[in-house]
Amino acid sequence: QVQIVxxxxxxxxxxxxxxxxxxVSGSTLDExxxxxxxxxxGKEREGVSCSGNxxxxxxxxxxxxxxxxxxxxxxxxxxxxxxxxxxxEDTAVYYCAADQSYPQIASLREDRYDYWGPGTQVTVxx
Numbered sequence: 001q002v003q004i005v006x007x008x009x010x011x012x013x014x015x016x017x018x019x020x021x022x023x024v025s026g027s028t029l030d031e032x033x034x035x036x037x038x039x040x041x042g043k044e045r046e047g048v049s050c051s052g053n054x055x056x057x058x059x060x061x062x063x064x065x066x067x068x069x070x071x072x073x074x075x076x077x078x079x080x081x082x083x084x085x086x087x088x089e090d091t092a093v094y095y096c097a098a099d100q101s102y103p104q105i106a107s108l109r110e111d112r113y114d115y116w117g118p119g120t121q122v123t124v125x126x
Contacts, residue, residue: 001026002024002025002026002027002032002098002100002114002115003024003025003026003115004022004023004024004025004096004097004098004115004116004117005022005023005117005118006020006021006022006023006094006095006096006117006118006119006120007020007021007023007120008020008021008120009094009120009121009122010121010122010123011123011125012086012122012123012124013086013124013125013126014086014087014088014124014125014126015085015086016086016124017082017083017084017085017086018083018086018122019080019081019082019083020036020080020081020083020094020096020120020122021078021079021080022034022036022078022079022080022081022096022117023076023077023078024077024078024079024098025077027098027100028074028077029053029072029073029074029077029078029079030053030074030103031053031100031103032053032098032099032100032103033050033051033052033053033057033098033099033102033103033104033105033106033107033112033113034050034051034070034072034079034096034097034098034099034106035047035048035049035050035051035096035097035098035099035106035107035108035112035113036048036049036050036070036079036081036094036095036096036097037094037095037096037097037108037110038090038092038093038094038095038122039092039093039095039119040089040091040092043092045095045110046061046063046108047061047107047108047109047110048060048061048063048064048068048081048094048108049061049064049068049070049081049108050070050106050107050108051070051071051072051079051106052102052103052104052105052106053072053103053104054104054105057104057105057106058070058106059106059107059108061108063089064083064090067083067084067085067086068081068082068083068084069081069082069084070082079096081094083122086122086124087124088124088125089124090122090124091122091123091124091125092121092122093119093120093121093122094119094120094121094122095116095117095118095119096116096117097110097113097114097115097116097117098113098114098115098116099112099113099114099115100114100115101114
């Protein structure tokens with residue numbers, strides 16, 4: 001059974017940076033596609049970024065492109081989301097999710113993912 005724990009959330013000022021971590025257990029990271037999603041109060045959950053286990057299969061939503069970077073450390077079974085130039089509209093609970101069925105090709109579609117973490121709160125405010 002794959003288990004996921006996110007960490008690294010917190011309060012940051014606009015323009016600041018945070019790095020979220022997604023630690024995966026119960027599987028090796030190279031057998032998984034990983035997605036980052038977020039849900040702001042009163043809004044639906046949306047895909048932010050995703051990474052397959054092959055080179056080149058990395059995607060970002062238009063709202064975070066050029067500001068966020070997803071990366072993997074297979075030795076630590078951890079995926080990171082580096083978030084720069086944060087805006088108040090980035091405030092949300094951020095979730096990490098894993099897909100075992102198609103590990104090579106990641107997707108921003110929620111229904112692709114079988115395993116989810118509990119989420120970590122990111123608040124961007126002055």
